[in-house]
Amino acid sequence: MTERIVVVGAALLDDGRLLAARRSAPPELAGRWELPGGKVEPGEGPEAALVRELREELGVEAETVEPVPGEWPLRPPYVLQVWTARLRPGSAAPEPLQDHDALRWLAPDEVWDVDWLDQDVPAVRATLAGLASGAR
Numbered sequence: 001m002t003e004r005i006v007v008v009g010a011a012l013l014d015d016g017r018l019l020a021a022r023r024s025a026p027p028e029l030a031g032r033w034e035l036p037g038g039k040v041e042p043g044e045g046p047e048a049a050l051v052r053e054l055r056e057e058l059g060v061e062a063e064t065v066e067p068v069p070g071e072w073p074l075r076p077p078y079v080l081q082v083w084t085a086r087l088r089p090g091s092a093a094p095e096p097l098q099d100h101d102a103l104r105w106l107a108p109d110e111v112w113d114v115d116w117l118d119q120d121v122p123a124v125r126a127t128l129a130g131l132a133s134g135a136r
């Protein structure tokens with residue numbers, strides 16, 4: 001049986017801008033941009049995992065808003081799911097504490113200015129499509 005491990009990524013939105021994070025490791029991914037997040041642990045739900053990962057990686061208090069429909073294959077056995085998310089009132093601003101060495105808030109016309117991981121491109125595209133169709 002194929003084991004499948006979900007990686008949750010946050011489309012963290014603030015004032016219409018999307019947060020992108022530049023990976024600092026491992027070497028084959030370093031320098032490329034992704035949606036912050038990480039692996040869902042056994043017994044954990046995806047939304048709880050995302051809130052935990054954003055706290056650990058970025059030092060923020062965030063809440064999920066809604067799932068972006070779809071699931072994108074990463075290196076087996078990982079698959080990527082994405083949730084839109086926002087900062088809770090009073091949260092610190094995100095900082096690249098762990099796994100990342102740079103962050104950028106991207107306005108809609110800047111989203112393709114960064115070098116996203118190849119496997120993230122369809123997920124980012126789906127996220128933008130959802131935002132454009134009025135979902136938040």
Ligand SMILES: Nc1nc2c([nH]c(=O)n2[C@H]2C[C@H](O)[C@@H](COP(=O)(O)OP(=O)(O)OP(=O)(O)O)O2)c(=O)[nH]1
Binds near residue numbers: 034035037099120
């Ligand atoms: N967080 C995240 N990981 C991604 C994305 N795209 C992508 O291929 N990945 C890969 C990189 C990693 O191999 C894996 C997630 O691992 P991670 O290192 O972010 O997760 P984690 O914090 O739970 O990992 P760990 O150090 O506890 O093992 O998925 C993405 O958009 N966001």
